[in-house]
Amino acid sequence: xxxxxxxxxxxxxxxxxxxxxxxxxxxxxxxxxxxxxxxxxxxxxxxxxxxxxxxxxxxxxxxxxxxxxxxxxxxxxxxxxxxxxxxxxxxxxxxxxxxxxxxxxxxxxxxxxxxxxxxxxxxxxxxxxxxxxxxxxxxxxxxxxxxxxxxxxxxxxxxxxxxxxxxxxxxxxxxxxxxxxxxxxxxxxxxxxxxxxxxxxxxxxxxxxxxxxxxxxxxxxxxxxxxxxxxxxxxxxxxxxxxxxxxxxxxxxxxxxxxxxxxxxxxxxxxxxxxxxxxxxxxxxxxxxxxxxxxxxxxxxxxxxxxxxxxxxxxxxxxxxxxxxxxxxxxxxxxxxxxxxxxxxxxxxxxxxxxxxxxxxxxxxxxxxx
Numbered sequence: 001x002x003x004x005x006x007x008x009x010x011x012x013x014x015x016x017x018x019x020x021x022x023x024x025x026x027x028x029x030x031x032x033x034x035x036x037x038x039x040x041x042x043x044x045x046x047x048x049x050x051x052x053x054x055x056x057x058x059x060x061x062x063x064x065x066x067x068x069x070x071x072x073x074x075x076x077x078x079x080x081x082x083x084x085x086x087x088x089x090x091x092x093x094x095x096x097x098x099x100x101x102x103x104x105x106x107x108x109x110x111x112x113x114x115x116x117x118x119x120x121x122x123x124x125x126x127x128x129x130x131x132x133x134x135x136x137x138x139x140x141x142x143x144x145x146x147x148x149x150x151x152x153x154x155x156x157x158x159x160x161x162x163x164x165x166x167x168x169x170x171x172x173x174x175x176x177x178x179x180x181x182x183x184x185x186x187x188x189x190x191x192x193x194x195x196x197x198x199x200x201x202x203x204x205x206x207x208x209x210x211x212x213x214x215x216x217x218x219x220x221x222x223x224x225x226x227x228x229x230x231x232x233x234x235x236x237x238x239x240x241x242x243x244x245x246x247x248x249x250x251x252x253x254x255x256x257x258x259x260x261x262x263x264x265x266x267x268x269x270x271x272x273x274x275x276x277x278x279x280x281x282x283x284x285x286x287x288x289x290x291x292x293x294x295x296x297x298x299x300x301x302x303x304x305x306x307x308x309x310x311x312x313x314x315x316x317x318x319x320x321x322x323x324x325x326x327x328x329x330x331x332x333x334x335x336x337x338x339x340x341x342x343x344x345x346x347x348x349x350x351x352x353x354x355x356x357x358x359x360x361x362x363x364x365x366x367x368x369x370x
Contacts, residue, residue, distance in 0.1 A: 026184040032058040033094075033122040033185070035113065036069045036085055037132055040227075041077035043084050045197070045240070046128030050190060052198030053155055054126055055089040060157045063123065064091040070112050072102035086203045093206070094120065098213040103224040104132050110139040111215050117144060119211070122185045124163050126155075129189035137189050147180030148187040151291065153194055153314045163188065168291045168311055175310065193239045193295045194318070238287065243269025244298045244319075246289050247277065250305020250326055250345055254282040259349035260304060266356050269298075274306045290315035304345035308333025325349075 034054045037044040051067065058065040067085025071078035082093045096112040113136065117125065125140075127133040129151050141148035149165035153175070156164045162179050163186040169176045180186040238244065245264040247257050257273070264271035272289040273282065289296060291311040301319040306312060308324065308331055316322065317336055324337035325345045334340040341348065 022182055022184075026182075029121040029123045029184040031064045031066055031122050032061065032124045033066045033068050033117075033126065034085075034090075035125070035127040035133070035136070036067045036081045037128050037130060038069075038071050038077045038081055039132075043077075043081050044128055044130060044192075046130060046133070046190065046192040048084070048088055049192070049195040049197055050126045050128060051085065051088040051090060053190070053195045054124075055198065057124060057155060057157055057163070058091075061123065061161055065089055066091065066122070067093045068096075068113065068116065069093060070096045070101055070109055073097045073099045074102075082208055083205055086205050087200050088198050089201075091206060093208045094211060095208050096211045096213055098215075100213060100215060100217060100220065103227070104136075105220060105222045105224065106135055106139055107220045107222065108213060108215050109136055110143055112211070112213050113140050114143045115214060116211055117185060120209070123161075125185040125187045127187070127189050129191040133189055137187060141187050144183075144185070146183035146185060146187060147178075148189070149178045149180070150189050152188045152190050153291075155188060155190070162186070168314055175314075191295045193297045194314075196297070196318070238270045238272055238289070238294045239296055241270035241296065242299045243267055243302075244272055244289070244296055244300070245269055245302045245304070246272040246274065246306060247304050247345070248274040248306030249276050250307075251277075252305075252346060254280070256346055257282060259346065259353070263302070263349050263353045263356070266353050266360070267300075269300070272296075274312055303333060303337070304349055306333055307331050308336070 032054045034047060034050045036047045054065050067082065067090040069078050069081045078095060078097055082095060085093050094116055096116065100108045101112065127137045137148055149167060152165045152167045154166040158164050164177050164179060165188045166175055166177045168174065245260050247260040251257055261271045272287045272294065275288055275290055275292060277283050278285055278288045285293065288294060289312065291314050293315065295315045297318045299320045301316050302323045304325045313336055322337045323339040323341065324333040325341045325343055325348055326333060327342065327344055329342045
């Protein structure tokens, strides 16, 4: 019997060998940039978090860290933003000011940032995965014809200096690391609260490189007619809450979410839920915790009846203390929780509320729960 030959396999091209093919005009790209997002004149917290991450990447690359500030010509918010960039580790700053940049519009902001990149050639460009950041990042990456890894949960550089951007994939069931091999800059967006907030250090303002916006109003299609604030933004601050209590499918019914909300109010925290509860219509999207919802870093996270899929894990794993309650002793959430309680959340949550009430207000008889 004649032996069959093994099928011929095409050679596997390693990422390292592919990197050697980087076009010449990209080989001079250096340094790490962070886009400093301004929200009604204030630096968005995610930009501060990215400066801390950018500082670590720049140090590994032996490169400089730069903050990029784009805003109105009158300087409202832009000059303080430049100062904040240096206070959180930047070596230099790029500044574009124009009356056309007083409110965010995709066209002038894309023009300003893209022109800066083409002129000064950064190696890495980081933006926050906010509504503004997502819109701008996609437009800039398309304009520059480079790669963009969205909603990253981890950033690093490998042995050959390439940006390793890790994010969930396949509906949050897996984590993958993505490389932009043959284009520059390497772009990534990161959601608020994924990275730690670095320590602020009083610092003098260093070099500021100014750039003019090469655009006129007539070239811009969109017009800003007014600003209507989201009323919920002042009452719901899930991403920055110190204490969060959340419920999942193990809660059983929408009515049982009242136990989650009461406990959260009792201990001075916010309440949230996992994705399936939003899909069922039991809570709004603004209360969803996880990769496709809010990313949180509280001092205490109490998860009741949540299994702990990867997409939920990446939204909570940086919490200082994770307490998980689940009837299933093999629930994935127990793999990363600090305290695992195998119990029925429906019975335990009211008991916890009663215990906390007695502990926090021992002299207020009106708050005692029998």
